[in-house]
Amino acid sequence: MAFKISPYISFVDNAAEALEFYQSVLGGTLNISKMSEYPSPELDEADADKVMHGQLELENGFTLMASDTPTGMPRDEGANLSVTIFDGDAEELRGIFEKLADGGSVVVPFEQAPWGDWFGMLSDRFGVQWMVNSGA
Numbered sequence: 001m002a003f004k005i006s007p008y009i010s011f012v013d014n015a016a017e018a019l020e021f022y023q024s025v026l027g028g029t030l031n032i033s034k035m036s037e038y039p040s041p042e043l044d045e046a047d048a049d050k051v052m053h054g055q056l057e058l059e060n061g062f063t064l065m066a067s068d069t070p071t072g073m074p075r076d077e078g079a080n081l082s083v084t085i086f087d088g089d090a091e092e093l094r095g096i097f098e099k100l101a102d103g104g105s106v107v108v109p110f111e112q113a114p115w116g117d118w119f120g121m122l123s124d125r126f127g128v129q130w131m132v133n134s135g136a
Contacts, residue, residue: 002087002088002089003085003086003087003088003089003092003093003096004063004085004086004087004088005083005084005085005086006062006063006064006065006083006084006086007064007065007081007082007083007084008065008066008067008081008082008083008084008131009064009065009066009080009081009082010066010067010068010069010080010081010082011051011066011067011068011069011080012068012069013050013068014068015032015050015051015054015066015067015068016032016051016054016068018066019032019051019054019056019064019066022056022064023056026056026058026064027058027059028056028057028058028059029056029057030054030055030056030057031054031055031057032051032053032054032055033051033052033053033054033115034048034049034050034051034052035047035048035049035050035051035052035068035070036048036049037052038052038114038115040114043070044070044071044072046071047068047070047071050067050068050070051066051067051068052067052068053065053067053115054066054067065084081129082121082129082130082131083128083129083130083131084130084131084132084133085130085131085132085133086132086133086134086135087133087134087135088134089134090118090134093110093118093132093133093134094110094118096132097110097120097122097130097132098110100122100124100130100132101122101124102125103124103125104122104123104124104125104126105122105123106120106121106122107121107122107123107129108120108121108122110132113133116135117133117134117135118132118133118134118135119131119132119133119134120132
């Protein structure tokens with residue numbers, strides 16, 4: 001198995017501010033993509049400048065990821081953490097996604113995303129939120 005696991009924090013409207021703060025505290029390299037960079041007919045204009053994906057890569061190899069919650073998705077600030085599995089083979093990660101989804105609830109099916117990766121989101125049978133992303 002060659003994949004990584006990382007926490008993924010969902011913010012309502014301040015992911016960029018939070019990620020910049022974490023970078024000021026922890027250092028590292030920060031990359032932020034806005035929702036407007038990936039046009040979609042479902043994109044609410046109010047979401048255009050929100051963070052679709054932010055990733056803070058630390059020198060120790062740790063990765064912290066975050067995004068803003070788009071309009072129309074549940075916005076519970078008390079449940080804002082997901083576990084992310086990423087950088088693995090798409091078929092291997094599809095199998096992991098399906099096993100995690102057993103008895104749980106799929107939020108976004110594991111399928112090719114607008115940015116080209118294979119991606120899916122789910123809540124497992126214990127209520128833990130998972131995101132699975134493969135660039136392969």
